[in-house]
Amino acid sequence: MSVAQAWLVVIVLTGVGASLAGANDLRSPESFSSIGDQADRSRSLFVEAGRVLQHPRCLNCHPAGDRPSQGEDQHPHTPLVVRGLDDKGATALRCVTCHQAANFTPSGVPGHPLWQMAPREMAWQGKSLPQICEQIKDPRRNGGKTLTQIHEHLAHDTLVGWAWAPGGSREPAPGTQAQLGALTAAWIETGAACPTR
Amino acid sequence: MSMTLNVNGTRRDFYGDPDTPLLWVIREQLGLTGTKYGCGIAQCGACTIHVDGVPLRSCSAPVAAMTGRAITTIEGLASRVAKAVQKAWVDLDVVQCGYCQSGQIMSAVALLEKKPKATDEDIDHALAGNICRCATYQRIRAAIHLAAKRLASKEGA
Amino acid sequence: MICEQRPTLSRRDFLRSSGAAGLVLGFACLPACRALTASPVDGPAPPVHAPFTPNAFIRVAPDNTVTIVCKHLEMGQGNTTGLATLAADELDADWSLVRTEYAPSDPKVYNNVFYGEMQITGGSTSIANSFMQMRSAGATARAMLVAAAANAWHVPAAEINTANSVLTHASGRRATYGEMAAAAGRLPVPKDVALKQPQHFTLIGKQNATPRVDSLSKCNGSAIYTIDVTLPGLLTAVIAFPPSFGAKVISFDSAEAMRVPGVADVVQVPEGVAVVGTGTWAVLKGRRALKVAWDESTGASLNSDAVLAQYRAQAQQPGVPFAQPADERLDMGVFVAAVPGQVINRRIGGAAEHRAARGQPARSRAQDPHHHRRTAGEPRYRRRSRQLARAAVLHRQARGRRLHV
Numbered sequence: 001m002s003v004a005q006a007w008l009v010v011i012v013l014t015g016v017g018a019s020l021a022g023a024n025d026l027r028s029p030e031s032f033s034s035i036g037d038q039a040d041r042s043r044s045l046f047v048e049a050g051r052v053l054q055h056p057r058c059l060n061c062h063p064a065g066d067r068p069s070q071g072e073d074q075h076p077h078t079p080l081v082v083r084g085l086d087d088k089g090a091t092a093l094r095c096v097t098c099h100q101a102a103n104f105t106p107s108g109v110p111g112h113p114l115w116q117m118a119p120r121e122m123a124w125q126g127k128s129l130p131q132i133c134e135q136i137k138d139p140r141r142n143g144g145k146t147l148t149q150i151h152e153h154l155a156h157d158t159l160v161g162w163a164w165a166p167g168g169s170r171e172p173a174p175g176t177q178a179q180l181g182a183l184t185a186a187w188i189e190t191g192a193a194c195p196t197r
Numbered sequence: 198m199s200m201t202l203n204v205n206g207t208r209r210d211f212y213g214d215p216d217t218p219l220l221w222v223i224r225e226q227l228g229l230t231g232t233k234y235g236c237g238i239a240q241c242g243a244c245t246i247h248v249d250g251v252p253l254r255s256c257s258a259p260v261a262a263m264t265g266r267a268i269t270t271i272e273g274l275a276s277r278v279a280k281a282v283q284k285a286w287v288d289l290d291v292v293q294c295g296y297c298q299s300g301q302i303m304s305a306v307a308l309l310e311k312k313p314k315a316t317d318e319d320i321d322h323a324l325a326g327n328i329c330r331c332a333t334y335q336r337i338r339a340a341i342h343l344a345a346k347r348l349a350s351k352e353g354a
Numbered sequence: 355m356i357c358e359q360r361p362t363l364s365r366r367d368f369l370r371s372s373g374a375a376g377l378v379l380g381f382a383c384l385p386a387c388r389a390l391t392a393s394p395v396d397g398p399a400p401p402v403h404a405p406f407t408p409n410a411f412i413r414v415a416p417d418n419t420v421t422i423v424c425k426h427l428e429m430g431q432g433n434t435t436g437l438a439t440l441a442a443d444e445l446d447a448d449w450s451l452v453r454t455e456y457a458p459s460d461p462k463v464y465n466n467v468f469y470g471e472m473q474i475t476g477g478s479t480s481i482a483n484s485f486m487q488m489r490s491a492g493a494t495a496r497a498m499l500v501a502a503a504a505n506a507w508h509v510p511a512a513e514i515n516t517a518n519s520v521l522t523h524a525s526g527r528r529a530t531y532g533e534m535a536a537a538a539g540r541l542p543v544p545k546d547v548a549l550k551q552p553q554h555f556t557l558i559g560k561q562n563a564t565p566r567v568d569s570l571s572k573c574n575g576s577a578i579y580t581i582d583v584t585l586p587g588l589l590t591a592v593i594a595f596p597p598s599f600g601a602k603v604i605s606f607d608s609a610e611a612m613r614v615p616g617v618a619d620v621v622q623v624p625e626g627v628a629v630v631g632t633g634t635w636a637v638l639k640g641r642r643a644l645k646v647a648w649d650e651s652t653g654a655s656l657n658s659d660a661v662l663a664q665y666r667a668q669a670q671q672p673g674v675p676f677a678q679p680a681d682e683r684l685d686m687g688v689f690v691a692a693v694p695g696q697v698i699n700r701r702i703g704g705a706a707e708h709r710a711a712r713g714q715p716a717r718s719r720a721q722d723p724h725h726h727r728r729t730a731g732e733p734r735y736r737r738r739s740r741q742l743a744r745a746a747v748l749h750r751q752a753r754g755r756r757l758h759v
Binding site (some may be wrong): 207214217218221224225228229230231232233234238270271272273283286288290291292293294295297298299302320331 | 429430431432566567568569570571572573574575576577578579581582584615633634637638
């Protein structure tokens with residue numbers, strides 16, 4: 001095979017790979033390079049990341065009220081559970097009463113060592129993506145994090161990572177945590193602009 | 198796999214699949230049938246036990262996760278709070294078929310151990326996951342209040 | 355308190371024999387009885403301390419406890435306590451000394467009197483059908499105890515008082531029921547003993563007089579439900595049910611299921627495919643590993659929306675008159691809501707079925723235990739019993755009714 005033929009194979013394979021990539025993959029930061037304006041590019045990167053942030057796997061534990069939701073359709077969690085004083089459940093019905101350190105196939109209950117609800121100030125349900133974006137950037141509402149720490153959280157936190165290995169018949173969040181991390185890094189590099197709608 | 202469990206203060210041996218839900222180990226290998234199977238998917242609460250004093254749904258936990266932890270089942274309740282709860286349950290004729298009551302009592306005891314002055318809302322939130330087909334809920338609530346009252350008074354239970 | 359003894363007596367044992375040697379009972383003796391030894395000189399000692407059993411519902415023991423046999427199934431509705439209350443009131447028994455026990459399967463003796471020769475619990479009839487029967491049983495026992503005391507003390511029976519399991523006389527004579535039980539056991543059983551007038555009830559209709567007898571065992575984990583029963587060699591089975599009503603098994607592949615440690619067999623049953631083995635977890639895992647091909651074309655094409663549409667259409671139809679009180683006419687729709695979460699958990703012992711097939715009492719408990727004995731003997735169940743080899747059948751939502759063995 002000549003070099004040209006080899007490159008053709010590579011290009012074709014890449015193209016095939018790209019089309020085989022399902023709707024469930026996240027776009028790479030590079031695929032936004034065609035957007036000339038940096039702020040626009042930044043906003044678009046966040047919109048792509050928003051496919052994860054607004055997925056049921058994440059939204060279910062980021063409710064506005066005291067009760068988490070459950071399932072693809074985000075129905076109220078059964079049994080009735082509340083965040084309690086520390087976001088880890090009511091007295092005598094803690095998150096860990098049912099949710100163990102790992103997904104447990106025999107009961108179908110998902111798990112992670114740090115299972116809990118996001119604090120109230122990190123509520124995402126009922127919020128638009130622009131609002132979620134502002135919230136994530138606001139140290140008063142994001143647990144005092146810098147943008148670098150936000151990236152670290154999204155790219156490496158294992159509870160966040162659960163969204164891609166939820167077990168059972170739960171649909172994982174789109175793409176992979178690494179892809180989300182890359183998008184977040186690129187978003188920060190391009191000025192961390194928030195979408196306007 | 199083999200491991201040693203601490204159940205109701207006694208060391209018990211377990212041999213088998215590490216992924217076995219704790220419920221079946223308790224019921225069938227250890228013969229403690231007071232803890233009940235109602236759904237197996239953490240929806241009913243009949244399997245509720247205490248691990249290190251905190252309620253756990255034994256259908257949802259693998260036995261392998263119990264290393265070094267203290268398991269208490271309904272048969273092993275012995276604290277002052279537990280005795281008061283069980284006595285209130287009997288005094289108010291709470292039970293009907295009784296199948297859910299082991300779990301109800303485990304949750305109620307855990308609640309009063311941490312919140313001696315549990316309010317109606319505390320009871321709602323703590324026992325929301327223990328369902329009762331006979332609908333003894335009103336009497337459960339009354340019994341928790343009665344136990345709390347007796348524990349608070351000088352006479353205790 | 356629920357009795358954990360397993361009575362082995364036959365129906366005949368409940369009938370009184372009035373031989374000179376006194377009543378010989380087929381009961382497993384209470385500890386007090388076992389303490390007696392036969393005299394080597396006179397032959398076996400008469401069971402002087404045997405419980406007093408005037409009828410199928412009452413036993414008075416030398417230790418002064420009264421055991422009341424309840425012919426109905428306790429599902430939480432409290433009829434154990436209610437039936438015991440009826441007998442205990444007429445008997446003038448001390449409620450704290452009352453023990454309860456559940457009747458074995460015997461529709462000739464323990465039938466629901468409203469339904470003929472059927473030993474069945476249902477229709478809210480337990481107390482109603484037993485009301486006069488249990489009171490009569492208690493009153494009869496009391497009359498015999500009084501007669502025995504009258505004989506022993508040489509006083510008229512009418513002068514003897516009873517209260518809280520104690521017989522007393524104005525002269526100061528006193529005896530507990532337990533002390534008088536043996537003597538009462540030697541007397542003929544009177545018929546048509548007069549019952550109390552309602553104004554003399556001490557337990558019936560009295561608030562808080564008779565706390566539930568089954569509360570404590572249900573609060574401390576000691577109450578035994580069907581699902582809790584263990585027997586030597588007992589196997590457990592779970593059934594893979596079809597995904598829709600009426601669907602049929604086309605084929606199944608049990609290879610992977612059989613490789614699960616503890617799984618003993620996989621067998622098709624009318625309801626689906628059963629996985630049989632040692633221990634519930636093993637068979638649950640086995641069922642997960644089972645592959646079943648279903649033919650859903652034969653099944654009802656029901657779904658929630660279709661059912662709701664059906665209900666709405668039916669609700670437009672005129673109803674069927676259900677009851678007609680004096681002034682009103684009540685119409686009820688023809689559909690009745692199914693009861694979710696109910697027990698579908700049966701202990702089907704191969705041994706029990708074989709016994710039933712031979713006409714001997716089986717020990718399954720159900721709302722209609724005799725039905726289980728009849729059907730247990732049917733050919734298809736006998737075949738299945740061989741296959742299942744003393745399996746206990748668990749429904750997916752097995753919960754278990756109270757088991758009384």
